[in-house]
Amino acid sequence: MxxxxxxxxxxxxxxxxxxxxxxxxxxxxxPGDPAAVIAGDQATPDDVERIRASLGLDRPYLVRFxxxxxxxxxxxxxxxxxxxxPVSTMIQQRIEPTLSLMIVTLILxxxxxxxxxxxxxxxxxxxxxxxxxxxxxxxxxxxxxxxGYVLAYFFALEWDLLPVQGYTxxxxxxxxxxxxxxxPSIALGSVYIALIxxxxxxxxxxxxxxxxxxxxxxxxxxxxxxxxxxxLKNAAVPIITVIGIGIALLIGGAVVxxxxxxxxxxxxxxxxxxxxxxxxxIQGVVLLFSFVYVLVNLAIDLAYTLFDPRIRY
Amino acid sequence: xxxxxxxxxxxxxxxxxxxxxxxxxRGGLFGFIRRNPTIAIGGLLVFxxxxxxxxAPFLTSKDPTALAPALRTREPSAQxxxxxxxxxxxxxxxxxxxxxxxLTVGFAVAICASAIGLFIGLISGFIRVADSIxxxxxxxxxxxxxxxxxxxxxxxxxxxxxxxxxxxxxAEIPRVSRLVRGVVxxxxxxxxxxxAVASGTRTPMIIIRHILPNTLAPLTVQATYICASxxxxxxxxxxxxxxxPPIIPSWGNIMAEGRAxxxxxxxxxxxxxxxxxxxxxxxxxxxxxxxDALDPRMAKRL
Amino acid sequence: MAxxxxxxxxxxxxxxxxxxxxxxxxxFHVNAGETLAIVGESGCGKSVTAMSILxxxxxxxxxxxxxxxxxxxxxxEASDKEMRAIRGNEISMIFQEPMTSLNPxxxxxxxxxxxxxxxxxxSAQAAEDRAVEMLNLVGIPEAKRRVKEYPHQLSGGMRQRxxxxxxxxxxPKLLIADEPTTALDVTIQAQILDLMRDLKHRVGAAIVxxxxxxxxxxxxxxxxxxxxxxxxxxxAPVHALFNKPRHPYTQxxxxxxxxxxxxxxxxxxxxxxxPGLVPSxxxxxxxxxxxxxxxxxxxxxxxxxxxxxxxxPGHVAACHYALREGALAA
Numbered sequence: 001m002x003x004x005x006x007x008x009x010x011x012x013x014x015x016x017x018x019x020x021x022x023x024x025x026x027x028x029x030x031p032g033d034p035a036a037v038i039a040g041d042q043a044t045p046d047d048v049e050r051i052r053a054s055l056g057l058d059r060p061y062l063v064r065f066x067x068x069x070x071x072x073x074x075x076x077x078x079x080x081x082x083x084x085x086p087v088s089t090m091i092q093q094r095i096e097p098t099l100s101l102m103i104v105t106l107i108l109x110x111x112x113x114x115x116x117x118x119x120x121x122x123x124x125x126x127x128x129x130x131x132x133x134x135x136x137x138x139x140x141x142x143x144x145x146x147x148g149y150v151l152a153y154f155f156a157l158e159w160d161l162l163p164v165q166g167y168t169x170x171x172x173x174x175x176x177x178x179x180x181x182x183x184p185s186i187a188l189g190s191v192y193i194a195l196i197x198x199x200x201x202x203x204x205x206x207x208x209x210x211x212x213x214x215x216x217x218x219x220x221x222x223x224x225x226x227x228x229x230x231x232l233k234n235a236a237v238p239i240i241t242v243i244g245i246g247i248a249l250l251i252g253g254a255v256v257x258x259x260x261x262x263x264x265x266x267x268x269x270x271x272x273x274x275x276x277x278x279x280x281x282i283q284g285v286v287l288l289f290s291f292v293y294v295l296v297n298l299a300i301d302l303a304y305t306l307f308d309p310r311i312r313y
Numbered sequence: 314x315x316x317x318x319x320x321x322x323x324x325x326x327x328x329x330x331x332x333x334x335x336x337x338x339r340g341g342l343f344g345f346i347r348r349n350p351t352i353a354i355g356g357l358l359v360f361x362x363x364x365x366x367x368x369a370p371f372l373t374s375k376d377p378t379a380l381a382p383a384l385r386t387r388e389p390s391a392q393x394x395x396x397x398x399x400x401x402x403x404x405x406x407x408x409x410x411x412x413x414x415x416l417t418v419g420f421a422v423a424i425c426a427s428a429i430g431l432f433i434g435l436i437s438g439f440i441r442v443a444d445s446i447x448x449x450x451x452x453x454x455x456x457x458x459x460x461x462x463x464x465x466x467x468x469x470x471x472x473x474x475x476x477x478x479x480x481x482x483x484a485e486i487p488r489v490s491r492l493v494r495g496v497v498x499x500x501x502x503x504x505x506x507x508x509a510v511a512s513g514t515r516t517p518m519i520i521i522r523h524i525l526p527n528t529l530a531p532l533t534v535q536a537t538y539i540c541a542s543x544x545x546x547x548x549x550x551x552x553x554x555x556x557x558p559p560i561i562p563s564w565g566n567i568m569a570e571g572r573a574x575x576x577x578x579x580x581x582x583x584x585x586x587x588x589x590x591x592x593x594x595x596x597x598x599x600x601x602x603x604x605d606a607l608d609p610r611m612a613k614r615l
Numbered sequence: 616m617a618x619x620x621x622x623x624x625x626x627x628x629x630x631x632x633x634x635x636x637x638x639x640x641x642x643f644h645v646n647a648g649e650t651l652a653i654v655g656e657s658g659c660g661k662s663v664t665a666m667s668i669l670x671x672x673x674x675x676x677x678x679x680x681x682x683x684x685x686x687x688x689x690x691x692e693a694s695d696k697e698m699r700a701i702r703g704n705e706i707s708m709i710f711q712e713p714m715t716s717l718n719p720x721x722x723x724x725x726x727x728x729x730x731x732x733x734x735x736x737x738s739a740q741a742a743e744d745r746a747v748e749m750l751n752l753v754g755i756p757e758a759k760r761r762v763k764e765y766p767h768q769l770s771g772g773m774r775q776r777x778x779x780x781x782x783x784x785x786x787p788k789l790l791i792a793d794e795p796t797t798a799l800d801v802t803i804q805a806q807i808l809d810l811m812r813d814l815k816h817r818v819g820a821a822i823v824x825x826x827x828x829x830x831x832x833x834x835x836x837x838x839x840x841x842x843x844x845x846x847x848x849x850x851a852p853v854h855a856l857f858n859k860p861r862h863p864y865t866q867x868x869x870x871x872x873x874x875x876x877x878x879x880x881x882x883x884x885x886x887x888x889x890p891g892l893v894p895s896x897x898x899x900x901x902x903x904x905x906x907x908x909x910x911x912x913x914x915x916x917x918x919x920x921x922x923x924x925x926x927x928p929g930h931v932a933a934c935h936y937a938l939r940e941g942a943l944a945a
Contacts, residue, residue, distance in 0.1 A: 014449055015449070015452050015453050016453075016456075018449060018450055018453025018454075018456075019453045019456050019457060022453055022457065023457070023465070026465055026466065026469060027469065125675075137594060137597050137598060137601065138594065140593075140597050141590055141593040141594035141597050142590040142593070142594075143545045143548055143586075143590070143593070144549075145548075145549070145552055145568070145586075146586040146589070149575055149579070149582055149586065150586075153575075153579055164576070210715060211710060211712050211716040212715065212716055212718040212719070214671060214716070215708075215710060215716045215717065215718070215778070215781075216718065217702070218669055218671060218702055218703060218707065218710075219702060219703035219707075219729060219733070220698075220700065220701070220702035220703035220704055220730065221703075221733065222699055229721075230718050230721070233718075233720045234718070234719065234720055248458035248459065249458075251460075251461060252458045252459065252461055252549075253460075255460065255461070255464065255549075255553065256549050256552065256553065259552070259553055259572075270461075270464065271553045271554070271555075273468075274464060274467070274553065274555045275554055275555075277468060279468070279469075282465055282468050283465075286462070286465050289457075289458060289461055290456045290458070293456055293457075293458060307720065308719070308720055309719070309767070310719055310720075320915070323915065323919065323921075323935050324921070324922040324924060325919045325920060325921070325922060326920040326922040326933065327640075327922070328920065329623075329625060329636075329639050329640040331627065331634060331636070331899075332625050332627050332680040333627055333629055333634060333678050335634065336629060336631070336632070336633050336634060
C-alpha cells in the first residue's frame, strides 16, 4: 500500500515535467521572435529588447528551461511584464475567489448530480429519467456564460433575489460570501452536473443489473437502501473518477464565469493577462491549474480503496 | 376450437390470454424517428443551421458589418428583427453570418482532430517504442485543462479563424489519440487479428482491413462531441477576447460586444446565445443518437 | 391448506419484437416442510417462476398475472411494503451465481446481519453476533474472522454457504433455491446439498428447488414439477416421475441423463437427446408446446393444447397420448 502510494506519486513527476516543458515551450512554438510576440504590436524596439533580456534568450534552450524549473521549484514564477509584480504574488492575491467558487461548485454539483443520476437510473425510461437526460444534454450544450447571463438576468435583475456580480471575501462572513457565489456556481456547475449525472446514471444502470442487487431485493430491502447503499457504493469508483476528470471543466469554466460575474479571481487574471499578452502570468496560471488538476486526480486514485475493498495495491 | 370436434378422451387445455397489449413494430421513416428520435431532431437542427450558414446572404438584405451610428441599440422590431448593437449593426444579420464561423470551427476541428488523433493513435497502438513516449506527452497535455490550453495558444498568435481552429485542435488531439489507441490495443487482442498477423499479413493491410473499420464508429461519435465542444470553445475564446478577430461576426464576438450592455440590452447577448445553444444541442443530440445506434456497448457506459 | 399455492401464473415481458410469454399458466402448490423441485431446460421459465413468487420481476417490462397465495394471502395483491416484509423473512431465496450474488463492497457479516436488522429489528451488534452463529451453522470455519471479510476473499462454495446463511437467518417458512449448486464444483455441490437438507430439517422450511439437474432432484425432492416452454407439462411424486414418466418431454429429459456404468456394461447406448429447439415464446402456440420436438406428435397435438390430467394419484401430465399405456414405451 505504502509502496503503491510512493510509486503513484513518483509517476506524476514525469507528467508534471511534461506539462512544465509544454507550458515553457508554448512561447517558442509560436512563429517569430518570442520577445516580439510578448511585446505585442505596439511595442517599441526598446520594449522588445528589455523582454529579450528578461527571458534570457541568449542562453541555450534547455538551460533556460532548467533555470525556469528551478525558479518554479523555489516558488518563483517570474515577474509580470505588465505590472512588474511577481506572478506568485499576483496569484496569491487572486486565489481565494477562484478557490471559493470551485469548492462551492464542486459541493453543489456533486450533491445535485449524484442523486439525479441515481433516480434517473432507478426510474429508467420514465419521464424523470428523460428529464434528467434532457437536462444533461442541455448542460453540455448551453455554454457557461449563457447560463450565467440567464441566471443573473432573472435571479438578480428581474427578481432581485441575489447579487448580480462581484465577490465578498470569506472573512466578511459566511452568508455574504456564499450569496455572491450561488449564481456563479450554478452557471459553472451546469456542465459538471450534466457530466456527473450522466456517468452516475450509466454506472448505476450497470450496477442495478448485477446479481447482488437482485439478492438485496430478495432480502426485502427498500428502494433507498438498495440504491444508496448496495448500488451506489459499487458505482462509486467510476463516479469519483469522472468527478476528478471533470475538474478540468471547472477550471476552464472558471475563466469565463469570473468574467461574467466580475469575480476578481485567477480566471479574470488570466483573461486580463491574455489581453495584455502578459506571458509569464499566463504560464504561471496554466501551470498552477494543471498541477492542481494532476494532484486532485492523484488523490482520487489513492482514494479508490475507501470505496472498493477489491482494489489492492 | 370447440370441444365437440375433439375425439373421445381428449381434453383441451383452457387457452391462456395475453396479459399485455400486443407489441406493434413500426417500419419506415416514422419507425426510424421513433427509434432514434435524437438523430432525427439533432440531424434536422444541424441541417437547418448549415442551411442558415450557407444561405445567410439570401436570408437577410443587410450587411452584418454595416455601421449605422444613428440606429444604435434598437430593441428588436420590424426593422431590426433581433435589434441592433451599439454600432447600429443589425444583430439578425450578424447572427446569421455568425453561424458560418461556429460551424466552420466546429466541423474543421472535428475533422482535423479526428484525423491527427487517428494517426497518432494508430502509431501508438502499433509501435511499442513510440507508445510510451507518445502517451506520456498526451498525459501531460491532458493535464492542462483544454480551454486553458487553447487560451494559452491563442495568446501567442494573432486572432484568426485558422488559429482558433489550430488551437482547439491541439487541445482536442490527446483525447482522440487515447480513444483510437484503446480501440487498437483491444483489437490487437482479437483472435482474427492474431490470425492475420500469423498468416503474414503486413501491418498496413491489417490496419486498413481490421483496425480502421472498427475505429470508425467510436471515432465518428467522438468527432461529433468534439464538434460541439469546439463550437463552445470558439465562443468562449471570442467572448474573452482571445478568439476570432472582432471584425468577423461570430456568436462569441456578438456576445462579447453585448457584454457591457447586457443589463440594459439583454437581447444583444440573448440571440447569439440562443443560436449557439441550439446548434451545440443539435450536434450533441446527433452524437448521442449515433452513439446509441453505432455502439450499444458504449451507450451503456455513458 | 398448502403453504404456497401458485395458480395459473403468467409472467410476460414486453420486448421490442413481441411479447415474451416466459411463464404462461403454471399452477402448483408447496406444503409446509416439503421439498418441491421444478425442472426443465434453461429458458423454460423455471427461474422466472421463482422470481415471480417473490415479485422480483421488474415491472415493466414484465407483468405477472394469476394468483400466488402464501399462507392464503395473494402476494400479487400485496403492497410493496407487505412484499418487503415477506422477502428474506418468510420467503427467502438462494441464487445460482454465488460468485456474483453477494455485494462485493460490503462485508459478509453486514450482508447477513442486514436481514436480521431489517426484519427482526436487531441492533447492529446483535445482528453481527447472530451472523457469526449463522456462519458456524452453515459450516464456515473461523466464523468470527470471516464475518469481517469481503466476498472476494471467499471461495465459491463458501459464498454459497454465506448465501444460505443469509436466506436462513430469519427462519423462513419457504426457501426458493434457484440452481443453488449449478455453478459449483461437483464435490462442493454434494456438500451444499447435504447442508440444505440438514438445515431444512432443523429449520423446518419448505423448499422450492429450481434445477435442470435430475440427479439433484432424485436426491432431495419429494415432488417434481416439469416445465417446458413456460408451461407445466408434468407433476408427480419423485419416484413416480423417475419410474414412470408420463410426458414424452420428461422421458426425453430422463433419457439424456447418463446412467452410471452404462458404458461399462458393454451396451453401446448413446446418450439420448431431444432433437430440435425450444420454440420461441414470442409466438402463440395453439397446440402442445412440445409437439415440434416430440417423436409421437400427431395433427391433434399441433392443433389442440392438451389439458393437465391426473394419470395416477398425484401424477398429472399434459399429453394427449400419455393415457394410452405403451404408446410411449417405444
